[in-house]
Amino acid sequence: MKKGLWLVLAILAALALFGGCYITGRAAVPTVHATVTTPPPPTVVGTVSTPAVAVGGTYAPPRPVLVTGVTTMTAACNPNAQEVLNGLDDNCNGQIDEGWVGSGSLQITLGWNTPADIDLYVVDPSGTEIFYNNKVSPTGGQLDRDDRGLCLNEDGSPTDNVENVFWNAQPPAGHYVVRVNYYGNCDSAGPTPITVSIAYGGALVGAYQYTLSDQETVEIASFDL
Numbered sequence: 001m002k003k004g005l006w007l008v009l010a011i012l013a014a015l016a017l018f019g020g021c022y023i024t025g026r027a028a029v030p031t032v033h034a035t036v037t038t039p040p041p042p043t044v045v046g047t048v049s050t051p052a053v054a055v056g057g058t059y060a061p062p063r064p065v066l067v068t069g070v071t072t073m074t075a076a077c078n079p080n081a082q083e084v085l086n087g088l089d090d091n092c093n094g095q096i097d098e099g100w101v102g103s104g105s106l107q108i109t110l111g112w113n114t115p116a117d118i119d120l121y122v123v124d125p126s127g128t129e130i131f132y133n134n135k136v137s138p139t140g141g142q143l144d145r146d147d148r149g150l151c152l153n154e155d156g157s158p159t160d161n162v163e164n165v166f167w168n169a170q171p172p173a174g175h176y177v178v179r180v181n182y183y184g185n186c187d188s189a190g191p192t193p194i195t196v197s198i199a200y201g202g203a204l205v206g207a208y209q210y211t212l213s214d215q216e217t218v219e220i221a222s223f224d225l
């Protein structure tokens, strides 16, 4: 009897084990709450100039057309340099004379270093001419510094002159024209070397040179955005 009893018990155990699994069927699918793993931000070492991003992607740099006689300056900036008021991006951060004038997303800056009175003109795609007598365009462009050499200067200095036009927000697409006019020699200035620097989307497009004579007007550069 004992042997028979053990046999019965063994059969019942086998049925409970394998039969149970069979009856249970496929294992229940565990409920998984969707989770999204966000990768950590990249590690940035040092100071990096972040280029502005336009809707739909990064800004495409414009390609200015220069008139005869205008030359492109060789890049001479230094990331460790102190930015000074001179119409140039001294520290290579894509902003011209930051701390003195506005930069924004598009910046066009005239610089010269004689007592002459020279003026910057920028015609934007709306046809608006931005200059000392019309400092704000409906497109958002504005002239925020107007220097007049020895004739009369905003900061009282006959040299280190700068005029600056910039757009804080994204400037309109279309055609831009940059002109400079030698308004007056203020009784002491002769032909004057000038620079025009253009920065767009957090990067310097270029810096351009020309020597301007008294009363001369020159279309330094034109470009499309």
Ligand SMILES: [Ca+2]
Binding pocket: 083, 088, 089, 090, 091, 092, 093, 094, 095, 096, 097, 098
């Ligand atoms: Ca700079």
Ligand SMILES: [Ca+2]
Binding pocket: 083, 084, 085, 086, 087, 088, 089, 090, 096, 097, 098
């Ligand atoms: Ca500068």
